[in-house]
Amino acid sequence: MTDAFAHWRHVFKLDPDKELSDEALERICLSGTDAVVVGGSTGVTFDNTVDLLARIRRYEVSCALEISSREAIVPGFDLYFVPVALNAQDAEWIVGQHHQALKEYGPLLDWTRVAAEGYIIMNADSAVARLTSANTQLDDKDAEAYARLAEQLFSMPIVYLEYSGTFGDMERVSRIRGLLRKARLFYGGGIDSRDKARQAAACADTIVVGNALYERLDDALATVEAVKSAGS
Numbered sequence: 353m354t355d356a357f358a359h360w361r362h363v364f365k366l367d368p369d370k371e372l373s374d375e376a377l378e379r380i381c382l383s384g385t386d387a388v389v390v391g392g393s394t395g396v397t398f399d400n401t402v403d404l405l406a407r408i409r410r411y412e413v414s415c416a417l418e419i420s421s422r423e424a425i426v427p428g429f430d431l432y433f434v435p436v437a438l439n440a441q442d443a444e445w446i447v448g449q450h451h452q453a454l455k456e457y458g459p460l461l462d463w464t465r466v467a468a469e470g471y472i473i474m475n476a477d478s479a480v481a482r483l484t485s486a487n488t489q490l491d492d493k494d495a496e497a498y499a500r501l502a503e504q505l506f507s508m509p510i511v512y513l514e515y516s517g518t519f520g521d522m523e524r525v526s527r528i529r530g531l532l533r534k535a536r537l538f539y540g541g542g543i544d545s546r547d548k549a550r551q552a553a554a555c556a557d558t559i560v561v562g563n564a565l566y567e568r569l570d571d572a573l574a575t576v577e578a579v580k581s582a583g584s
């Protein structure tokens with residue numbers, strides 16, 4: 353497994369199923385973010401993933417693929433994140449898809465570029481929650497138990513608190529970070545301003561900015577500087 357993400361503080365997540373102009377992509381890739389992650393819950397195909405990778409490769413920024421569909425595993429990324437939806441009620445998204453993918457690609461995989469992400473899905477109203485039938489009715493103890501399960505039982509290098517589409521409970525984010533010893537805490541959801549970026553960066557190791565890129569590009573780009581100036 354790789355730990356190339358060990359010092360990332362800020363990440364932009366790009367959805368291959370959404371349109372982005374060349375100019376916007378250039379601003380994103382030259383923004384100073386630590387990495388660009390390509391991923392999405394629906395409509396991700398081999399073709400739209402290859403297209404986006406080729407466009408990102410014009411720049412030097414690190415580029416990871418978060419594998420969401422086994423039809424869309426594209427070679428040529430620096431890193432591959434494999435999400436495991438810990439609170440999914442549909443086992444397809446815990447081990448099912450992964451099992452099928454490894455049946456097909458297992459012998460070809462370069463494991464030095466792969467890292468598992470233990471996802472804890474918090475927003476019932478998000479595409480990922482619907483897709484995985486996630487049980488999002490989690491109290492603090494539930495969320496903490498999932499974080500321990502990811503880190504201690506499964507030795508996952510990343511715990512990902514996914515509030516996709518809504519800004520989360522920063523106290524909870526902070527508490528979970530406090531109990532992790534080795535795993536890195538990724539936080540994503542609703543970061544669309546400098547202020548929210550700063551708040552989230554104070555509570556998580558790495559913050560992920562997604563939707564705002566498509567809705568409020570200037571504000572989304574400003575999150576990079578907000579995180580860098582907040583330090584580590």
Ligand code: 1GP
Nearest residue numbers: 516517540541542562563
């Ligand atoms: C989505 O966690 C990321 O997977 C980012 O969430 O799109 O709400 O920024 P947003």
